[in-house]
Amino acid sequence: MATEQELSDFLKSVEKRAFKRSVYHVRNEESALDIVQDSMMKLAEHYGHKPAAELPMLFQRILSNCTLDWFRRQKTRNALFSNMSDFDSAGEDGEFDLLETLNVQNHSDQTESAESATQRAQTLLEIETEIQELPTRQREAFLMRYWEELDVAETAVAMGCSEGSVKTHCSRAVHALGKALKAKGITL
Amino acid sequence: MTNSHQYQNELALDRFALRITARLSDATNELPYDISERLRAARVQALGKRKITAINTAFSVSASGNAASLTFGNEHLSWWDRVATAIPLLVLALGLIAINIIQNDNHANEIAEIDSALLTDDLPPTAYTDPGFAQFLKLSVGPNQ
Numbered sequence: 001m002a003t004e005q006e007l008s009d010f011l012k013s014v015e016k017r018a019f020k021r022s023v024y025h026v027r028n029e030e031s032a033l034d035i036v037q038d039s040m041m042k043l044a045e046h047y048g049h050k051p052a053a054e055l056p057m058l059f060q061r062i063l064s065n066c067t068l069d070w071f072r073r074q075k076t077r078n079a080l081f082s083n084m085s086d087f088d089s090a091g092e093d094g095e096f097d098l099l100e101t102l103n104v105q106n107h108s109d110q111t112e113s114a115e116s117a118t119q120r121a122q123t124l125l126e127i128e129t130e131i132q133e134l135p136t137r138q139r140e141a142f143l144m145r146y147w148e149e150l151d152v153a154e155t156a157v158a159m160g161c162s163e164g165s166v167k168t169h170c171s172r173a174v175h176a177l178g179k180a181l182k183a184k185g186i187t188l
Numbered sequence: 189m190t191n192s193h194q195y196q197n198e199l200a201l202d203r204f205a206l207r208i209t210a211r212l213s214d215a216t217n218e219l220p221y222d223i224s225e226r227l228r229a230a231r232v233q234a235l236g237k238r239k240i241t242a243i244n245t246a247f248s249v250s251a252s253g254n255a256a257s258l259t260f261g262n263e264h265l266s267w268w269d270r271v272a273t274a275i276p277l278l279v280l281a282l283g284l285i286a287i288n289i290i291q292n293d294n295h296a297n298e299i300a301e302i303d304s305a306l307l308t309d310d311l312p313p314t315a316y317t318d319p320g321f322a323q324f325l326k327l328s329v330g331p332n333q
Contacts, residue, residue: 019219
């Protein structure tokens, strides 16, 4: 059984990545925060007694389910209020305030030149955009497998599909990303 | 040869994917302060939820229909544990029955003592002025004659 400290450490280690992953999926920071909070609470409430080793996979599964629930709710809401949603602004989709990023980076790394910081931010933006453009399952498989560092079997369990499907999704995602970034002249 | 080529290809894909995620991780460490704080607050709230759950599972009362029973969390109690939990209730019930029997005995003894004291004691003279006693004497003397 995971102790409170272990659970806290685990949540601390995954919360930021979980937030970013949710942002890539739902493209809205407020919704992403809600999803992450829901996921954390569900994990603590229902699976807080599980061994610490099982927490990563459980959390990924809960996060995926919460994200799916969010999409379902959005679908229902959009079906009910389709005309209202037409007036919504684009919000944070694709918008990027370079000055904000530069401001943060100036605090974190005083020695980095403005040019390289800008270039780094630009590359990151391109990567994030391309990740958001991936089909949902490919994006999910790619992020779980390579960012959350789950192995193929764990990713398959978390996604509720076969290991073969995980490999296919990952391979397609990496190829698509490689092709898109190359087209934009970005090398890593 | 083909397998080796495939393996090399997979390795190259993995390396490329890890380079991408390394960039993402760098960006994640630089999240705005307000978002980091809100995530921290969410984490604390989630941990609070766990505490409440832990207390509830330690000792909970579950009610179904007209009956309520005490349960000890989600533990699966063995047969002996169930018997052991019933022992205090059994002892309580037996104790109550024993107290009732003893009380009844004591009450009967007290009444018997009063009766025997009345019967063995000398008859007070005032008893003869009691109309009930006079009637009793009349009736008890009558049949003997």
